[in-house]
Amino acid sequence: MADKPLPTITDENRPFWEATRHGELRLQRCRQCDRYRYPIAASCPRCLSLDAEWAAVSGRGRVFSYVVFHQVYHQAFKDDVPYNVVLVRLDEGPFMFSNVVGVGNEQLRCDMPVTVVFERVTDEVTLPRFRPEDNR
Amino acid sequence: MGGATGLVLLQLASFAVASGAANAVACVFGDAARTGGSRFSAAAGWGDSWGIWGMFSAAANSALTARRHMHEFGTTSLQLAEVAVACRRHASLNEAASMREPITVEDHQASRMVVDPLRLLDCCLISDGGVAFIVTSLERARALRRRPVAVLGVGQANSPETIGNPAWWYVPHQETAAQAAYRMAGVAPRDIHVAQLYDNFTISVIVWLEHAGFCKRGEGGAFVEGGRIRLGGALPVNTAGGNLSESYMQGWLHIVEGVRQLRGECGARQVPGAELCLVTGRGMTLNCAAAAVLARG
Ligand SMILES: [Zn+2]
Numbered sequence A: 001m002a003d004k005p006l007p008t009i010t011d012e013n014r015p016f017w018e019a020t021r022h023g024e025l026r027l028q029r030c031r032q033c034d035r036y037r038y039p040i041a042a043s044c045p046r047c048l049s050l051d052a053e054w055a056a057v058s059g060r061g062r063v064f065s066y067v068v069f070h071q072v073y074h075q076a077f078k079d080d081v082p083y084n085v086v087l088v089r090l091d092e093g094p095f096m097f098s099n100v101v102g103v104g105n106e107q108l109r110c111d112m113p114v115t116v117v118f119e120r121v122t123d124e125v126t127l128p129r130f131r132p133e134d135n136r
Numbered sequence B: 001m002g003g004a005t006g007l008v009l010l011q012l013a014s015f016a017v018a019s020g021a022a023n024a025v026a027c028v029f030g031d032a033a034r035t036g037g038s039r040f041s042a043a044a045g046w047g048d049s050w051g052i053w054g055m056f057s058a059a060a061n062s063a064l065t066a067r068r069h070m071h072e073f074g075t076t077s078l079q080l081a082e083v084a085v086a087c088r089r090h091a092s093l094n095e096a097a098s099m100r101e102p103i104t105v106e107d108h109q110a111s112r113m114v115v116d117p118l119r120l121l122d123c124c125l126i127s128d129g130g131v132a133f134i135v136t137s138l139e140r141a142r143a144l145r146r147r148p149v150a151v152l153g154v155g156q157a158n159s160p161e162t163i164g165n166p167a168w169w170y171v172p173h174q175e176t177a178a179q180a181a182y183r184m185a186g187v188a189p190r191d192i193h194v195a196q197l198y199d200n201f202t203i204s205v206i207v208w209l210e211h212a213g214f215c216k217r218g219e220g221g222a223f224v225e226g227g228r229i230r231l232g233g234a235l236p237v238n239t240a241g242g243n244l245s246e247s248y249m250q251g252w253l254h255i256v257e258g259v260r261q262l263r264g265e266c267g268a269r270q271v272p273g274a275e276l277c278l279v280t281g282r283g284m285t286l287n288c289a290a291a292a293v294l295a296r297g
Helices: A014-021 B002-019 B058-073 B077-092 B105-110 B138-142 B173-185 B202-211 B252-263
Strands: A026-030 A052-056 A060-069 A083-090 A095-098 A113-120 A126-132 B024-032 B113-116 B128-136 B149-158 B194-196 B276-283 B288-296
Touching: A014 A026, A014 A052, A014 A126, A060 B058, A095 A126, B002 B024, B002 B128, B002 B149, B002 B252, B002 B276, B002 B288, B058 B113, B058 B202, B077 B105, B077 B202, B128 B252, B149 B173, B149 B252, B173 B202, B173 B276, B173 B288, B194 B252, B202 B276, B252 B276, B252 B288
Parallel strands: B194 B276
Antiparallel strands: A026 A052, A060 A083, A060 A113, A060 B113, A083 A095, A113 A126, B024 B128, B149 B288, B276 B288
16 A cells, blocks of 8 residues: 655755654744745745745644545545544644644534644654644 | 636637737647546645645645635535536536436435535536637627627636635635626626536535625625526526536536527527626636636627
8 A cells, every 4th residue: 555645855844844853843934024934935925035044833723624535535545534634824824734633523613723743654754733722 | 727728728819819919719628537547636736745634636625615615604515515406407408418417405415525525516527528619800700600709808817825825715816817807898797697607616616606796705605595506597607517517628618608608509508698608717726717708799
């Protein structure tokens, strides 16, 4: 059976994956306009500046939207269906895809607060996922 | 440009003819996605980053849109079903359509989940086929045997961003494309008699109804109720069955159906007195959008 896809680690995205390996979520922040951005990109999509730093973010956000896969599009996920994919809006602004763990799919809601958790997949890759965060 | 390609080529061909660069332009499409193997289940988005979390397929992008639309505006799966039922009813009147067996809302609700909240009957077909149309000057077209159809207005709008744009899920560039087409045509949504709206998934029709100005933001779900988009309703939509039930020619047949309606060639599915038709297309994840206003020549 095919393995699940893993990120292709490049010079551009290495700081992201090194941070998750150490249990930290870091995103690019534009030094020109101070905005955080994701997806990872060479230039700021708002002001086009190439000047950015990797800055730690809170790891907190809300589920903007979510879907539950019943169809198996990739054989490596055959035993996972039904599984969720969520679009999380981080408190710092950017959106990222992920999964919510530790809760049944039927309990997912748009705008539910979540916080990042880290799941080691290989020696090199640790995936950021999210779990529900109460009291927010 | 995926499902926007046909309309984008219509735009380019119209400009080429209007500028004198060409006398006539043939726009041609062919696909063998059904027998040749579908490409539509690949990792959604660009690069490898989305598949890491199991995010695959065009269906999932539209499912995210549907879920958020449901959350913000109260849109329901029963309203999505209305779109599927209308398209299938129209296809049942179209001898060339692939799926002609009528369906009910209950059939839609009983169809299997693909990517929740989208069920099988929310999804377009995967088809083999070809489509062509020819663009020339109205003067030249008037000398031909068939009734001409005029391209009154065309517009396209594209977004280079996906999730980097907070409004990406709602594909706001669709509104830009539709407005450009209306502006060039000098018409308003209330002038349109029949619409061919890109329907890769049922939710796309609901969002297009909002972006094309037939109702306000968030009202697309309520708009499709009560048979409003069926033949005989206030705005018949996808009168040949659309991508959902006629054939998935990535929106090219929407242009063809617009032409046929305006020529009055549609027989049992003809919209009486159809003089203006809006056609829309959308492709490349959610990123390319195009629209055209066609008129009886
Ligand atoms: Zn910037």
